[in-house]
Amino acid sequence: MLKKIFSKSIVRPVLVAVPVAIVIGSMVALFLWLLNWAIQFRFHHTWLLYLLPLAGIGIHLLYKWYGASAEKGNNLIIDEIHQPGAGVPKRMAPLILVTTVITHLFGGSAGREGTAVQIGGSLANLFAGIFKLDAADKQIILTAGIAAGFGAVFGTPLTGTIFALEVLTVGRLKYDALLPCLVAGFVGDYTVAAWGVAHTPYHIDALTGGNLFYGHHFYWDVLLLLKTAAAAALFGLASYTFAKVVHLIKDTFNKWIKISWLIPVCGGLIIIGLTFLIGKPDYLSLGVSPEYPGAVTIVSAFQQGGADLFSWLWKLIYTAVTLGTGFKGGEVTPLFYIGATLGNTLAGILNAPVSLFAGLGFIAVFSGATKTPLACTIMGMELFGGSFVLYYAVACFVAYLCSGKVGIYSAQRRV
Structure with missing residues (x-):
């Protein structure tokens, strides 16, 4: 009976999304901690900026030797959701984490969303193999991986959910992945919070006449x-x-x-x-x-x-x-x-x-x-x-x- 319930098209991706999001949230928490360390370290060692060209060579060689298709980044994950092919390589997650930290350590101007999304897609693809998901469920879990990564890195689980659905095709939402993405977005965000990693607060001042x-x-x-x-x-x-x-x-x-x-x-x-x-x-x-x-x-x-x-x-x-x-x-x-x-x-x-x-x-x-x-x-x-x-x-x-x-x-x- 449990096996029958687990195999249902809606329930199974939701259940798989929970451990996927916990692992993604944990890795995003590690990434945010390392990123903050790298930025603060450069603040106190400003000469690191002069080594940025050498850091660029290091990043280039890492992707040349180990990157393979991971070089395509977020676009690879989107392509894989639209039309499953060779999959998202497991090495994408650690590779993008390390190279993003290197970029920031030496002063490169970049962000963190792409890293979190690639971590999410890479780990979601790994779990899809572990749970032996079919092509349709794999697409849903990959989408949920995007939601978990985005929601975790910014502390915005609802945004992560809708972003994962909306970013795939301009003007159309992939509703069959809504519930798994919602679960993944919130679980990923809660996992980062459980690790004690805080997000930057922003505030808009109140206006008169409300x-x-x-x-x-x-x-x-x-x-x-x-x-x-x-x-x-x-x-x-x-x-x-x-x-x-x-x-x-x-x-x-x-x-x-x-x-x-x-x-x-x-x-x-x-x-x-x-x-x-x-x-x-x-x-x-x-x-x-x-x-x-x-x-x-x-x-x-x-x-x-x-x-x-x-x-x-x-x-x-x-x-x-x-x-x-x-x-x-x-x-x-x-x-x-x-x-x-x-x-x-x-x-x-x-x-x-x-x-x-x-x-x-x-x-x-x-x-x-x-x-x-x-x-x-x-x-x-x-x-x-x-x-x-x-x-x-x-x-x-x-x-x-x-x-x-x-x-x-x-x-x-x-x-």
Whole structure:
């Protein structure tokens, strides 16, 4: 009887999702701890930046010797869900974890979402083999692995659930994986919390004139909504620019530099040169913790004067060079930085609340780059509260519509 129940199409993936998410959450917790250590270590040993080109060679060789198909990263997992093939290699999880930590240890500008998603996909594929899942259930568990990794790394389980469903095909959700993804997202997040790893809190200041809606404050203002839509169009343009620049840098270096290990060397030298040109290290690494008092970070962007006029552009360039020349990590946290600092700048121009527009940019640039407006709207509620949900939705969907057809995931399909 239990075997019959376990084999049912809905129950089995849900039950498998629990141990999968526990292992993914544990590995993500380890990754976040190592990442924080690497960033803090570089803060106290700033000379490590000068070794970034050598770190790039090391990353290149690791993928050349051991990477195989793992080089495709998130796109490999998306492809495998759409059309199962050779599978996701087990080595992907430890390889992306180690190389992302190396990237941040030496100052490369990258994120962490890509690492968490690849950890999730790799471990989910491993468990699919252990439990001898058929092709349909394997696709669901791979999708749940994305949900667990994303929900665990940002502390946003609902966002992780919808992101995993929404990112596969633009304009369509894979509903058969909803329940396993929901279970995986929450279990992954709770596992990280159980390991004592905390996430960075973000806060949008309250505004006057809020209305009560079922006992909760709900803000809306026609003029502010119009300003939000105008800013969202620019957020969408920033998303489009980021995706195009990353692809352009990658294609240009691959075309003109035939010795492959020289590509990350050139990327590392460009990052070092830009840091000398600007005169401060604010755009290196993750951009969440300040290297010195007054540094521009995602958190500081929520405050008046917490970002420079072109902080968003510098972070875009730094990250595009880092990822486009072969260093490893995710795109999403840099997109948060780009969006929050651009929102800070636009708030001054449009005479709008700084923390609100930083928060809107945070989620809207991410929405345009990944083509996941629903997930990003939910992320706004999970991170900032539900009082400004109308603004979240307007910002995310307008940015999505204004970001063109180019996204950061080439394996994404369209309806």
